[in-house]
Amino acid sequence: MSDLLQLQGVTKRFGGLTAVNDVSLSVREGQIYSLIGPNGAGKTTLFNLISAVFRPTSGSILFQGQDLTRMPTHALARLGIARTFQNLAVFKHETVVNNLLVGMHSHLRSDPFSSALFWGRTRREELRARDRVEEIIDFLEIEDIRDHPVGTLSYGQQKRVELGRALAISPKLLLLDEMVSGMNQEEREDIARFILDLKDELGMTVFMVEHDMGIVMDISDRVCVVNYGSKIAEGTPSEIAQNPAVVEAYLGTKRSAA
């Protein structure tokens, strides 16, 4: 299997602060790749760089050989890159169905004229989009809330809607930013199951930032650890758990008792 996403020497500075420092990594097709690190390590900044919300100060980000660093943010959906946000970024006044349909945006073609007529091709593509959205609703088991405005739902449900919206892009690469934070045990297990299903059944590549070590260790194929913006370790979950540098970053160094 080949590399789907490749970061080469990616650095991002905000003024005097180096949030991401010379990070290189590669995510293979069909992998579940986890990015972990203490708070403020630069994980979300790295995600914002990959999804072209920020531009790197230097370095390159290649997706299937195409450089993402010069692309407009909205072009990524068409390439097949979807993401969720650490803090909810749903369209809260709209229904679940409409939120998911926005995810289909890059798969649809209609312009204001054809939309206003809502006839022929536009109607057919809306029907197809709606069918696809119903499939996702079915997959995520959110049938009973499909017509609710998202702002009225619980936190866990809103996160699930956000995942659904990302899935509506039909992505090759799915970026999940702290998907299970603030969820209860049952909701976490549901999300872990969804992620495994996406990988096994659809062959989707999942790149996630996660604080929940249980999920990271259970379902990841590879784990990358960052601290103070730099990559300090990479490997399988079991390798990472035994890596002294990782233990140090999380727990601090052991001092001999004086």
Place this chain on the structure above:
Amino acid sequence: MRTGHFKEATGQLVALSDSRVVWFFVALLLAACVAAPFLLGNYQVTLMVSALIAVIGAVGLNMLTGTTGLISLGQAGFLAVGAYTNAILMMDYGWPVWLSLPAGGLVAALISILVGVPSLRLKGLYLAITTLAFAFIINHIILYAEPLTHGPNGIFVSGAKVLGVDLQRGKALYYLTLGTTVLVVLAALNIQRSRVGRAWMAIRDHDIAARVMGVDLVRYKLLAFMVSSFIVGIAGGLISLQIRFVNIDVFALILSIEALAIIILGGLGSIAGAVLGALFLSFLPEVIRLFFETFADSSSNFYTSYVYEIRGIAYGVVIVAFLRLKPEGLIGLWRDIRKYWSNWPLAY
């Protein structure tokens, strides 16, 4: 309580409404609108034309402010552009009205790109001020570009004929306005339930998430300006046909504020709300007049001498009352009533 309404095909989910009852009442309403000029006097028909023009303008503004979340105080400017374009093309260049009316919309749409460019950077109040400035600039251009716009003299608009029928006489203008209203409302409803409308509401609710979902912000914000201004421009053209004389005083700042009041009163983001709000605020002065005529015979002089003040106070009271008591607007009120009846006799 109603039960047993099942949807069996995706087509029913995408439809504007798959309820026969709804379509029956829509047909009834349309029939009533078509029959109205035969049952009402000239004065009432004129009132209805004004109300329908307000509906068109409100639906246009709602696309920009309600759906896309871009506040505009430039509606008077776009109305003026539509009205003047229609008047100039008809009277000075002899265009037929069926060409000059859409042309008014097109010119307004093109000019809106200029106004829309700052919106790529500005939001909320800052954008409101920018659009307000635009309305003043349009005012000045119209006043000083005398060779084109006849400056302070204004333009008389007459002789709008289609197939020999004088559109400005009798019932013809009413039917033209009614037809335009139906088309505009239908187009707006269709846009709202398709890709473009969803992209707009995505921009309103969370613009970064919208970008990540593949929505090109520059393109869709400018499109919102263009489509909205096209509709408002056509409303302006209709105004010029109705009042038969365009002059810059017609398009005062208060018009922009009234337009904003209409869509807030109706319920932001809802097309039905925009329609209800426009009808409500258009007929409110009539209700007040009737009130004074019925209950205050001796003081009907009081009404005629303070008509503008009374009207202004009534607008203000209504807007404050709605913002305080029912921020979802008339459409929220309507939903409450509907819920009450479908659940009756239960409370929930």
